[in-house]
Amino acid sequence: MVHGFTGMILILTPHAELTAEMLIKEGEFGSYLTSGLFAIFAMLLAAGVSSDKIAQDLRNRSFILYFSRPISFVSYISAKIMGAFTVMAFFCIVPPLVIGSLIMATQTGPYYSGGFEVLFRTLLAGSVASFIFLPFGIFLSSITKSKAYAGIGSFMSFFVMTLIGELFSDLSYHWKLVNPVNILAYIFDWIYGFGLPEYVSHIYMIMVLIIMVFLPLFGATVNIKIKGVSM
Amino acid sequence: MEPVNDESIITASDLLVKYDRVIALDSFSVSLPQGIIGMLGPNGSGKSTFVKVAMGLKLPDRGTLKINNMIPWMNIDFLRDSIGYMPEYDCLIDELNAITFVSYFGRISGLTKEDSIMRSHTILDFVGIEEERYRKIASYSTGMRQRIKLAQALVHDPPILFLDEPTEGMDPEGREEMLDLVSKIGKSGKTIVICSHLLHEVEKVAEHIVIMNEGKVINSGSIEKVLAGEKETVQIRLNGDPKDIKSFMDYVLKHFSIINSKTSGGKLYLVIKGLESDREFFKIAKEHSLQIRAFRPHVRNLEDFFMMSFEGGE
Numbered sequence: 007m008v009h010g011f012t013g014m015i016l017i018l019t020p021h022a023e024l025t026a027e028m029l030i031k032e033g034e035f036g037s038y039l040t041s042g043l044f045a046i047f048a049m050l051l052a053a054g055v056s057s058d059k060i061a062q063d064l065r066n067r068s069f070i071l072y073f074s075r076p077i078s079f080v081s082y083i084s085a086k087i088m089g090a091f092t093v094m095a096f097f098c099i100v101p102p103l104v105i106g107s108l109i110m111a112t113q114t115g116p117y118y119s120g121g122f123e124v125l126f127r128t129l130l131a132g133s134v135a136s137f138i139f140l141p142f143g144i145f146l147s148s149i150t151k152s153k154a155y156a157g158i159g160s161f162m163s164f165f166v167m168t169l170i171g172e173l174f175s176d177l178s179y180h181w182k183l184v185n186p187v188n189i190l191a192y193i194f195d196w197i198y199g200f201g202l203p204e205y206v207s208h209i210y211m212i213m214v215l216i217i218m219v220f221l222p223l224f225g226a227t228v229n230i231k232i233k234g235v236s237m
Numbered sequence: 238m239e240p241v242n243d244e245s246i247i248t249a250s251d252l253l254v255k256y257d258r259v260i261a262l263d264s265f266s267v268s269l270p271q272g273i274i275g276m277l278g279p280n281g282s283g284k285s286t287f288v289k290v291a292m293g294l295k296l297p298d299r300g301t302l303k304i305n306n307m308i309p310w311m312n313i314d315f316l317r318d319s320i321g322y323m324p325e326y327d328c329l330i331d332e333l334n335a336i337t338f339v340s341y342f343g344r345i346s347g348l349t350k351e352d353s354i355m356r357s358h359t360i361l362d363f364v365g366i367e368e369e370r371y372r373k374i375a376s377y378s379t380g381m382r383q384r385i386k387l388a389q390a391l392v393h394d395p396p397i398l399f400l401d402e403p404t405e406g407m408d409p410e411g412r413e414e415m416l417d418l419v420s421k422i423g424k425s426g427k428t429i430v431i432c433s434h435l436l437h438e439v440e441k442v443a444e445h446i447v448i449m450n451e452g453k454v455i456n457s458g459s460i461e462k463v464l465a466g467e468k469e470t471v472q473i474r475l476n477g478d479p480k481d482i483k484s485f486m487d488y489v490l491k492h493f494s495i496i497n498s499k500t501s502g503g504k505l506y507l508v509i510k511g512l513e514s515d516r517e518f519f520k521i522a523k524e525h526s527l528q529i530r531a532f533r534p535h536v537r538n539l540e541d542f543f544m545m546s547f548e549g550g551e
Binding site: 062066067068070071072073074075076077078234 | 292294320330331
């Protein structure tokens with residue numbers, strides 16, 4: 007539903023070439039990558055994929071075996087992220103690239119260079135979507151042995167952030183940055199060359215990204231370190 | 238305590254390790270040679286903390302630890318390549334089968350896929366896991382799980398092994414087999430540190446003993462020296478009237494150092510130190526109308542040494 011329906015519409019609609027607008031700006035049936043459906047899909051997938059990454063090792067206490075080998079805490083977390091990213095990439099990078107390629111294959115115009123550039127930007131956008139929700143999921147996975155708690159906890163946290171962002175955005179536009187759907191949309195805008203919306207502060211955006219990515223990764227590393235030593 | 242020497246594989250000097258306010262290792266100094274080393278002590282004595290420091294998982298607050306003249310936390314990757322660790326608690330991935338589990342940790346240790354699988358088969362043969370290796374670990378008995386834990390510690394052929402309670406939860410036959418395995422591994426030239434509180438098991442395989450309490454080494458030495466006992470120490474069994482035994486005990490208490498004594502009705506069991514003349518002792522026993530039924534040099538077991546160490550002897 008996330009990729010197939012919108013993808014079919016984009017492919018079947020007559021077009022001269024693949025453009026960034028086709029993928030991220032509002033079309034007749036909503037935009038493909040920024041309507042919110044893609045972001046919610048990525049959140050849900052990240053919650054599911056990351057939930058058992060560390061929780062399983064905590065549950066069976068196997069992670070001390072990793073640290074009895076030449077593996078640092080950072081390498082361990084990185085490997086877990088990479089494992090989750092590979093699964094995420096299959097659902098968040100490959101389908102947009104396939105759809106983009108099919109749009110190019112069915113285009114009526116003679117120019118392809120712009121389309122290849124959009125494909126490259128799609129690769130970057132897909133990579134961001136595959137990665138951005140994982141650190142928080144991995145962090146929750148490092149504090150509980152339960153896959154269900156970690157998975158549901160991750161998704162509910164994103165969902166609550168979405169609600170808060172939307173509820174308070176009437177007070178100030180800055181609240182929009184609390185909403186993960188908006189964050190992903192702003193990043194996509196930037197990647198596809200449209201820049202950030204005027205009301206989005208660059209500093210706040212960087213702060214939000216740090217909070218979403220680096221803080222959970224740091225927290226997960228500290229958790230694992232404490233648990234690795236205390237076992 | 239034996240002095241630190243250059244042939245030591247593991248040397249710790251004045252280690253202090255704290256968990257917040259709790260002191261896990263305090264002025265911990267030890268020198269461990271190659272061979273099978275039994276690290277003995279009650280729960281909370283610091284055995285596991287020592288292993289964590291040796292693996293570079295925990296940094297000491299003071300002091301140094303060297304393994305093959307290298308400091309673990311400064312040569313972490315190299316040293317962990319040379320260490321195999323078998324934890325005390327269950328740490329297996331139930332969803333995998335034994336061959337996948339062991340080869341997985343072989344790969345993590347740096348072996349190629351082919352080498353790791355080949356080596357895993359060899360090690361599983363060695364630890365006595367046959368066709369069961371293709372079954373999920375979830376279906377394994379406690380004894381088999383212990384063997385798998387040992388196999389994963391051995392898969393990358395490390396020269397140093399840390400085995401934390403290797404016979405935990407095993408039946409008597411399984412324990413014997415596990416100790417045999419440890420003994421065989423020891424004969425291959427590896428250094429094996431066994432952390433345990435089961436003295437009689439350690440006594441069977443260990444070549445060197447370290448006794449710990451409250452984060453300190455309270456005694457250590459080679460097993461021969463530990464079990465050799467002391468000169469002029471004898472164990473004696475006497476029979477006689479309880480009244481005579483009492484008066485004899487009064488005399489013995491005044492003139493000898495008693496290591497152990499038991500009385501039961503008309504029987505007396507004694508381990509005494511400082512006996513210079515056997516003839517003199519026989520004469521005194523006769524004067525108290527006691528019959529000496531057994532008289533032999535005292536042979537110590539590890540439990541005696543352990544208890545003596547805790548009481549502050551030697």
